[in-house]
Amino acid sequence: MKALLLENIHPLAESILREAGIEVETRSGALDEAELVDALQGVDLVGIRSKTEITAEVLAQAPSVQAIGAFCIGTNQIALSDAAAKGIVAFNAPFSNTRSVVELVIAEIIVMARRLTEKDGALHQGVWDKNATGAHEIRGRKLGIVGYGNIGSQLSVVAEMLGLQVFFYDTDDKLALGNAHRCDSLEELLQTAEVITLHVDGRSGNAGFFGAEQFAMMRPRSLFLNLSRGFVVDYDSLRENLESGHIAGASVDVFPTEPKRRGDAFESPLQGIPNVILTPHIGGSTEEAQEDIGRFVATKLRDFVHRGTTTLSVNLPSLTMEARPGGRRISHLHLNTPGVLAKVNGILADHGVNIEGQLLNTKGEVGYVVTDVADLPHEALAQLKSMPETIRLRVID
Structure with missing residues (x-):
């Protein structure tokens, strides 16, 4: 996976993501819409502060983005509902500064x-x-x-x-x-x-x-x-x-x-x-606060990548997932309509897949179910992806 961190985010965030095996690119300033679209090609995770605006138009042209980290309190610079509709999780730092x-x-x-x-x-x-x-x-x-x-x-x-x-x-x-x-x-x-x-x-x-x-x-x-x-x-x-x-x-x-x-x-x-x-928007600009924000948001992004955890997400259902050695984890964001869970489990059952653990939560028009299995046949994965309710599906090994 690849992450792009903008606006002088604390170096601790880069360290946390690199230690998690994520390739990281950093840039010092904010980007306008056209620059941001170009920069996000092939990027999975993006980190911003208050000056970079991630609009619906940006999201429409950045299909690889899976998660957004706002390394600040506010999230009004992010088109949160559009991100949710595309299965893109967003985190912020509500307490750190x-x-x-x-x-x-x-x-x-x-x-x-x-x-x-x-x-x-x-x-x-x-x-x-x-x-x-x-x-x-x-x-x-x-x-x-x-x-x-x-x-x-x-x-x-x-x-x-x-x-x-x-x-x-x-x-x-x-x-x-x-x-x-x-x-x-x-x-x-x-x-x-x-x-x-x-x-x-x-x-x-x-x-x-x-x-x-x-x-x-x-x-x-x-x-x-x-x-x-x-x-x-x-x-x-x-x-x-x-x-x-x-x-x-x-x-x-x-x-x-x-x-x-x-x-x-x-x-x-x-x-x-x-x-x-x-003062130039420095309310939270102390070294202590920026370090804690870097740690907090980067950890949220890391845990989403490796566990499927969405705890304290500002736009998607919140699930807290423990690390699980061995097996496979299915992260399935879907439209919040009746019967989706039954369809997911029916597909897995049809392919002889035993469910070893499962959590579901919903928020507004989006549902999020995480399912732990020992193995996942390619045919079952293809069927889950092709469900009309599926927004985004990811398998975590």
């Missing part, structure tokens, strides 16, 4: 509350501006977290340890940790908290959900942070609120359009505004 993002949020809140960027800039220009005007402690302040998932909930715990009062809003019913208070609406949260930080996912329904109306609801002189997705915020509106003084400071790590390669030009309406921190 959580702590890194949380620490950056805390650091940026402190920097904005103390207006450190302005003090730093003045000293670099030779101006000694020692005064306490506009500088505040964060202890006792009210932090509002929009999105109480893996990052939001851990931020809640760390922030409370530093003396912040934590409030949160989530569309799902989430258990409040520590002394955090759940708000019944986004409006309630915005009118309560003095610092608002966004940690929502990349679903299309979140596009543009935070704009002029939401900024108007925020308390005067509040702080605002977005380390989730660039397309969820109207940055022109944020600029207006910063210039008017309604928002006292902002930290932004993600943007609607981001350069594909390090060193490329960047533009934003937020450039040049005092007490605004702009």
Whole structure:
């Protein structure tokens, strides 16, 4: 098998895949659609981060691809439903960089509350501006977290340890940790908290959900942070609120359009505004987080190749398979319609194949059954492949 790893994925990922007998090619930057199609010819596994988009058109022209690893949290850059329809499994790293993002949020809140960027800039220009005007402690302040998932909930715990009062809003019913208070609406949260930080996912329904109306609801002189997705915020509106003084400071790590390669030009309406921190999508970019992401996602790809395991897949049914010495393992992705399992077992029985182990799970329109057998006649394999319900069939020896 051959793997292609893009966007400076940690070298540990390459090592894990090579040790598993997989040929690995690495490239430093992201690829556009045409470049990606060319690069994926003959590739079985592809690893990306946030800037490479694997669209339906790319998948249609990359028939050899069997698995996609998103070495990051988000998967909105992947056409997941199209991948599932082709039997291509996708994995991400939902936990590995959580702590890194949380620490950056805390650091940026402190920097904005103390207006450190302005003090730093003045000293670099030779101006000694020692005064306490506009500088505040964060202890006792009210932090509002929009999105109480893996990052939001851990931020809640760390922030409370530093003396912040934590409030949160989530569309799902989430258990409040520590002394955090759940708000019944986004409006309630915005009118309560003095610092608002966004940690929502990349679903299309979140596009543009935070704009002029939401900024108007925020308390005067509040702080605002977005380390989730660039397309969820109207940055022109944020600029207006910063210039008017309604928002006292902002930290932004993600943007609607981001350069594909390090060193490329960047533009934003937020450039040049005092007490605004702009970072190049580095929330999870610590050496510790990138190493753990490399290990986590590469291990998922390896276990899919050698065992058929799809645990924590974001688009296909989840099955956890143990290693099995000897025999053969049939990995069968199929349309989730009644009677498929009976057909599979009927074909095996007709050819005298004894089933030594079998697991089945379904997700949406796709079913996944893994069957362990001692031997598999060529005729039985051909019949399984020719089933009208079969999406993709693979035999693991």
